[in-house]
Amino acid sequence: MNSEDASRPPEHVDKGKRRAQEPSERTPLLASSSRTLEEAAEPPDARRRLRATLTTVFLISLSICISFFILAALFAWSYASRASNLDPEHIINHDLVFSGPDKVDVLNITDDGGIWLNVKGRMGMDAGATIGVGSSEDDDFLEKMWKAVGRWGVRTLDRVSVNLTTIRITADYDSSAVLVTVDVPPIEVPLTADPPKDKSWLTKVSTPVLIHPTKNSTLLFHFLKESWHRGTLDVRADVGQAFIRGGSLNAGGWRSKFMGKMSNIKLFVRMKMPSIPGFPPPGRNVPFPSVPDLVKLQSFRVASEDGQLALNATATVVNPAPADFDLTVPSLPFMISLPHEPPIDLASVSTKPFCLAHPKVTVSISGAVLPISTSSFAVLSQFVTRYLSGEPNTILVSSPLLPNLSAEAEFPGPYPRPRLLRNVTIHDMKIRATGSMFLASGTVYARVVLPAGIEVGLDVFRVFPDVLIFDGEVPDTPLELFEHKDHKKHNETAPPEVPLPDPLPEKAFGHIRPDDWLPSVSSPIEPEDGQGIAYEVSAKVVDVPLEVLPGRQKEFSNFVGKVIFGSEGATAGIQGTAAVTVAIEGLPLHGPGRKAGEVVLSGLPFQGSVLVGKKSLFKPKQGSTWKDILHRIRSHIPIQFGPRRLPLEAFQFGVV
Template identity: 60%
Template sequence: MNNNDEVEDHAAHVDKGKRRAVEPSELTPLLGSSSAIIDEAIVPADSHRNLRTTLTTVFLVSLSVCIVFFVVIALLAWSYASRASNLKPDDVLNNDLVFAGPDRVDVLNVTKEGVWLNVQGRVGMDAGRAININTDPDDGPFRDLWKAIGRWSVRTLDRVSVNMSTINITPEYDSSIALVSLDIAPIELPLSVDPPPDLSWLTPVSVPVYFRLTSNSTEVLQFLKESWHVGKIAVRADVSEAHIRGGSLNTTSWRSNFQTKLLDIRTAIHMKIPPIPGLPHPGKHLPLPSLSSLITLKSFNISSTPTQLNIDATASIFNPAPTSLSLSAPSLSFIVSLPTTPPTFLASVSSAPFSLTYPNITLSLSGHVLPLTQSAFPFLAEFLSRYLSGEPNEISISSPLLPGYDISAEFPAPQPRPQILRDVTIKDMKIRPTGTVFLASGIVEGRVVLPKGMNISLDVSYVLPDVLVFDGEVPPAPEPDYATSRFVKHRGHHGSAPDLPEEPPLPDPLPDRAFAHIRPDEWLPAVSSPSEAEDGVGSVYAISARVVDVPLEVLPGRQKEFSNFVGKVIFGTDGATAGILGSAAVAVTVEGLPLNTPGRKTNEIVLSGLPFQGSVHIKKR
């Protein structure tokens, strides 16, 4: 074997497996074989090419999947947005937005411009129904998947915030008539899908509301009458714009990017008036009950102070609200007046804070009598005359907070008819002839008994009796026509007696056994003192006035009766009993009565035509 063969064997042996490395020698070349280097470089290049191909394929597939996914999401979003954009406010308000209540209303503040309320209720938005993504067993797999994604989206959004401009409420039959305007604070509307059939899914809310009622009370009352007549309330609500934003009011998140604005929202609202216990059934073409029939004055008390007359009263108001509603209100101010032109203001009162009670609301009122002017005297005369005659009076109740809204009410008269003068008699009465005239003297005594609720301090300064004298006790008979009460102003100078009231005519026909008429030509000075009050009446005062030589006028055609009576007095051993029937006028000073009248005492009034009945025993002197 030659050297060449050894070299070839050696070269061939190099490519086989691993072997022990040949130790370098002086004959070992400094550079190795270049073919080994080339072989080692070729293998990584192929591997990199395959990796790039794989990565490119993965990228393209992923990109395609993402594109398809986003296209699907975009299509879903477009489909949901398309449905949402096509929603009609009428459908949303009447079908999808659910409000239960109000459960409670608190009156926060009352001004001349309007009333601030805090309204508590329950609210919810059935978004699933609005965009038709609620579960339906008849849906196919694809539509069910589409709805499921929509429901998940609504649950993720959770709620929207709504900020509306002023809501104007008008009758549906005439949008030019303003009834009410409402300013509602921004509110959160919870979104729901697949809500249960009951109202358990609603969320409690508490919203401040600024309520303004139109000053045109005529239009409001006409609307209420029409609504009661047909049995339903039909109004239209107009909102110029509403801003809707995703998420809560006071937080900013990705949900806030969902925003929209609605303009010129107009929707019709129809509400059936439910039957109200105690009132005629609405919708039966029956008239709306008058407000005066819903208000009753239960009690009142007038008391004197040195500076004013104080009033305390209790009124009952029929409550038509549902029993589920709770309401609390602060103190409210009212003016009580007579329905004259212009109004005659009588009193200013304020209510204590109150809450709703059923079936009636009880109001506790307190206030004072307003200053009275001379121009008010004729109207007060009629009011007092009716009251003391046992007849009710019509009054008007208004509030400075609701100008233009006057509520008619009835001021009840005391029942039975009050008898102001009681136990009237003429003590130590004497009758003596003077020529052709008989003169009567004595001391008129009696009691002034005010009706229940009139606990005032007064001083009776003058009395003017107008008396019919009977032979014996007064026979049972209706009270004479002239027994009325009048409120008379005085025109005298300071310190003088008031003007005499007009003399009433004699009754026609004359009562049986009446024979004489006594009426002084001037006021009789009187003295009065408080007396012990009885149950069921007001203040009581004992009065007395001296009668000196007042002419006793024999009634026409009653000379015989007069002669018989004189005969009993002169020839009888025990004298004779004379019945007295008539009316009297009294001038009284009322402590605290704000009368600004020149002349006499500024708080003095004259009541005339006060009926009385009594008897007196006359003996021969």
């Protein structure tokens, strides 16, 4: 202790109340602060409680987060597990819904026979049913919560992008029989978590599709016939792989991280065969309608235009598609051929763009006749002859866009059957006897009237008549009785000989058939009202043998008697068939020794009459007098006229 402290008097401690001392110069400034730090060094209970509370909240939050992430991982795992075990067939048949197609537009046809279509329809996928998160009244709380999270995830994902490899469509009975292949560009499939019962939830879609039909027409028609017999189209669709990615096409983001793949997808599809209007419903072993039953030629026009034969036609096609199905087809090229080995290309045509209509589609066609080789002349002549005879022809219809695929169709003959040769008669007809033969001479006249729709320039430059001569007008005998049916034989020297009708027609007594073609001259004339283009044809007949038909000597005698002793002569009916050789303007046919466009038409029936009388042509044979003739009547009996007899070599008679 120092002296200063010792000299200081001891302080008095007043335990009672006293006035606070005023701070002086000697009062410590940090006294209160030191006490505060000392007090803070010892934490109070409230702070300890706060710290404990914060720690608890942190631990609870951490636990909740960990539990949430674990639950989310479990949910994701459960959804992923279900998604990885999806059945493609079940998805396509039940969860993937496509309504339509509502409209199909043919966009283009590729060089290799592919057809680009734009297909419009409505589509959607019930993803809730796919992964099993659709709502149900029987779900408990945990199931409802689990499904609600799943539906929220579907709505958030919204859509997926699907990329398919080539789809092979085969017959269900033979997977190697490929009917068509289909290539679909990547498409977006909208997702729905819990769709309503109707189809209002479907989204409109439009996507291009490339199809390649089989080039094996036999396989295709066999499949259609079998399907028609059974009433269903049973096919198998094979897809190598399907790549699935979340989100829209070519879009990034978190949705694109969801990816999946399905391989070796095989699906059997059964569809009801559509009914065809006007035909029994398919099934029940009903035969498949033929192409001629489905396609009908309504109108046909061929005309000589600009040095070629232009074609225009209208056809109807039965439409088996549903009434709400809309199809737009652009102009399509086709080839018309005649069945032969190999087929003979006859015309190149194309259709005008058209849309489907019900119950039939009307298609307009235009084109031109193609050049035809010399070796095909006979086949073409047969085709034209059958058409002019009112008979149908079989043609082949194909398209250069679908090579090796052709279908038979019927090209009908005109109805009623056209009468090509009309008003046939013989001017200046003379019949004379020489030895035991009778020879006929004269000029044959006829009108050639083309059927409606055939507006071509003609040059009929030779004819070949095959005629029966009747005593009087021709009886009501069908012209077809005299028609030559074998159109396949076209002899360039002379048409094949037509067998005489059996039995012979009533009153027929003579038969005229030249040994060779007769040169003819033709010129256009004014057509009659309502008739087609007309031409007048004439050909001279010089000393053509007239054959008296077997057993018809009496009819011949009666006719000669009418000519000789009748005051007005006698009417001779003529009926038969003719062959003509025509040059058609614009028909691209050329060959050695032929006219351009030369076609032989045979078996053309005709009918007419001619009035035969004496008209000073009855003259005694040179060196004979009528007295000589009357003298010889009693001694020669080749033909008898009642009680009178006359030697035929003593006279000739001709047209009045």
